[in-house]
Amino acid sequence: MxxxxxxxxxxxxxxxxxxxxxxxxxxxxxxxxxxxxxxxxxxxxxxxxxxxxxxxxxxxxxxxxxxxxxxxxxxxxxxxxxxxxxxxxxxxxxxxxxxxxxxxxxxxxxxxxxxxxxxxxxxxxxxxxxxxxxxxxxxxxxxxxxxxxxxxGFDTAVSIATEAIDRLRTTGNAHKRCMVLEVMGRHAGWIALHAGTAGGAHAILIPEQTESLDQVCEWVISVRDRGRSPMVVVAEGFTLPDMDGAFSDKGLDGFGRARLGGIGEMLAPLIEEHTGIESRATVLGHIQRGGVxxxxxxxxxxxxxxxxxxxxxxxxxxxxxxxxxxxxxxxxxxxLAETKQVPVGRYHELRAIFG
Structure with a gap:
C-alpha cells in the first residue's frame, strides 16, 4: 500500500x-x-x-x-x-x-x-x-x-527446532538410540512438519493426523534395521488413537486451556518397550520462543x-x-474464523518417506 x-x-x-x-x-x-x-x-x-x-x-x-x-x-x-x-x-x-x-x-x-x-x-x-x-x-x-x-516467529522456531534435531542425531548415532524431539504445536503441526523435514526426521507426528503406536514403532524398527538411529519429531498436540485428548499433566493456562507438554516423554518409553531400542525424549518447550x-x-x-x-x-x-x-x-x-492446519496432502507427501 x-x-x-x-x-x-x-x-x-x-x-x-x-x-x-x-x-x-x-x-x-x-x-x-x-x-x-x-x-x-x-x-x-x-x-x-x-x-x-x-x-x-x-x-x-x-x-x-x-x-x-x-x-x-x-x-x-x-x-x-x-x-x-x-x-x-x-x-x-x-x-x-x-x-x-x-x-x-x-x-x-x-x-x-x-x-x-x-x-x-x-x-x-x-x-x-x-x-x-x-x-x-x-x-x-x-x-x-x-x-x-x-x-x-515461525521461521525462528523452525530454525531452533532444526538445530535441536541436528544435535540430537549426533548423540543418538553415538549410542544407537531412538531420539524423540517434542516441539510446540497445540492445534497445528507446522513447526514439527518444517523442522522435521529440514532435519531429516524418520517420523513426524502432528495434531492433524493420528498415527498408531504400532505404525510409529514400525518406522523406528525400519530405521534401526538399516543401521541408522531413529529420529522422531512430535508436536505437543499429537494424540495416539486411544487418547481422549492431547497429553497434559501441568494444569491449566491463563485461558483455562490444558497446558500441553510431555507427549514426547510418554512416547519414548513406549517405543523402547515395543521395539527394544533404547529411546530418549527431549522437550524443546519455550526455547523455541526465545532468542533473536x-x-x-x-x-x-x-x-x-x-x-x-x-x-x-x-x-x-x-x-x-x-x-x-x-x-x-x-x-x-x-x-479469521478457523485455525490454519497442515493440509492432509502436505503431510502425506512426507509420510511416504518415513522410516
Missing part, C-alpha cells in the same frame, strides 16, 4: 496510536514495534505509546512513550519491550468497551495496533464491533493463524509494522495485515 497523500485523508488521520503485544511472546515482536514507530513518526508525524503487558496496559492506561530513540536497534531483539500477558478484555468491569474508550480518551489515543495470535485477533474483532478503532498484526510461532501464509529472530522474521515483522501504519492512516479498522506470497496485504478480522 502506497503512502497516503490525499490532503483530506491526512487531516483526518489518527495522530496518537497505542501499540500492544498480547499472548505468547515470540521473536520479531520488537521488529514490528520498530517498523510501525519509524514509519508513523518519520512519514506521518504521528505519536506512539506502548501499552504494557498486553491488554492490561490498554485497559488500565499503563503505557510508555515510543519514539525513534526508544526503538533504536530493536529489530534484532527477541521478546517484547512492552511485555505481554494472558489478560483479555471483557473479563472485568474495567475491560468493558465503554471503559476502554474512556481510558483511551484520557490517554489521547486515537487508534490501537494489537499484535498477537488468534486469541488476540478475536478480542480485537469484538472490540472493533464495540467501537474501538483497532487494527491487528498476526503473531504466532505455530503459524496457525488463518489469513496469512506465514507469521513472524532470524533474518526472515526480522524482515517480515518490519514489513508488517510498516504496513499496519497504513491501515491506521486510512482508518481501516477491523483489519489485519498479512503475508500472501511475497506481498503484504490486509484481511478483515471477520475472515
Amino acid at each position: 502506497e503512502t497516503l497523500t490525499d490532503p483530506t485523508a491526512l487531516e483526518q488521520m489518527p495522530r496518537r496510536i497505542g501499540i500492544l503485544t498480547s499472548g505468547g511472546d515470540c521473536p520479531g515482536l520488537n521488529a514490528v514495534i520498530r517498523g510501525a514507530v519509524l514509519k508513523g513518526t518519520e512519514v506521518y508525524g504521528q505519536e506512539f505509546v506502548g501499552f504494557l503487558d498486553g491488554w492490561r496496559g490498554m485497559i488500565e492506561g499503563d503505557c510508555i512513550t515510543l519514539d525513534r530513540a526508544r526503538v533504536r536497534g530493536l529489530a534484532k531483539e527477541g521478546g517484547t519491550i512492552l511485555g505481554t500477558s494472558r489478560i483479555g478484555p471483557y473479563r472485568t468491569e474495567a475491560g468493558q468497551p465503554e471503559n476502554i474508550l474512556r481510558t483511551l480518551a484520557e490517554q489521547g489515543v486515537d487508534a490501537v495496533i494489537a499484535i498477537g495470535g488468534d486469541g488476540t485477533m478475536r478480542a480485537a474483532s469484538l472490540l472493533r464491533n464495540d467501537g474501538i478503532p483497532i487494527v491487528g498484526v498476526p503473531k504466532t510461532i505455530d503459524n496457525d493463524l488463518d489469513g496469512t501464509d506465514y507469521s513472524f 529472530p532470524t533474518a526472515f522474521d526480522r524482515v517480515l515483522a518490519t514489513r508488517l509494522g510498516l504496513e499496519v501504519v497504513e491501515l491506521v492512516a486510512r482508518r481501516q479498522w477491523g483489519r489485519m495485515v498479512a503475508l500472501r506470497g511475497t506481498d503484504i496485504i490486509s484481511v478483515p478480522f471477520d475472515e
Whole structure:
C-alpha cells in the first residue's frame, strides 16, 4: 500500500496510536514495534505509546512513550519491550468497551495496533464491533493463524527446532538410540512438519493426523534395521488413537486451556518397550520462543509494522495485515474464523518417506 497523500485523508488521520503485544511472546515482536514507530513518526508525524503487558496496559492506561530513540536497534531483539500477558478484555468491569474508550480518551489515543495470535485477533474483532478503532498484526510461532501464509516467529522456531534435531542425531548415532524431539504445536503441526523435514526426521507426528503406536514403532524398527538411529519429531498436540485428548499433566493456562507438554516423554518409553531400542525424549518447550529472530522474521515483522501504519492512516479498522506470497496485504478480522492446519496432502507427501 502506497503512502497516503490525499490532503483530506491526512487531516483526518489518527495522530496518537497505542501499540500492544498480547499472548505468547515470540521473536520479531520488537521488529514490528520498530517498523510501525519509524514509519508513523518519520512519514506521518504521528505519536506512539506502548501499552504494557498486553491488554492490561490498554485497559488500565499503563503505557510508555515510543519514539525513534526508544526503538533504536530493536529489530534484532527477541521478546517484547512492552511485555505481554494472558489478560483479555471483557473479563472485568474495567475491560468493558465503554471503559476502554474512556481510558483511551484520557490517554489521547486515537487508534490501537494489537499484535498477537488468534486469541488476540478475536478480542480485537469484538472490540472493533464495540467501537474501538483497532487494527491487528498476526503473531504466532505455530503459524496457525488463518489469513496469512506465514507469521513472524515461525521461521525462528523452525530454525531452533532444526538445530535441536541436528544435535540430537549426533548423540543418538553415538549410542544407537531412538531420539524423540517434542516441539510446540497445540492445534497445528507446522513447526514439527518444517523442522522435521529440514532435519531429516524418520517420523513426524502432528495434531492433524493420528498415527498408531504400532505404525510409529514400525518406522523406528525400519530405521534401526538399516543401521541408522531413529529420529522422531512430535508436536505437543499429537494424540495416539486411544487418547481422549492431547497429553497434559501441568494444569491449566491463563485461558483455562490444558497446558500441553510431555507427549514426547510418554512416547519414548513406549517405543523402547515395543521395539527394544533404547529411546530418549527431549522437550524443546519455550526455547523455541526465545532468542533473536532470524533474518526472515526480522524482515517480515518490519514489513508488517510498516504496513499496519497504513491501515491506521486510512482508518481501516477491523483489519489485519498479512503475508500472501511475497506481498503484504490486509484481511478483515471477520475472515479469521478457523485455525490454519497442515493440509492432509502436505503431510502425506512426507509420510511416504518415513522410516
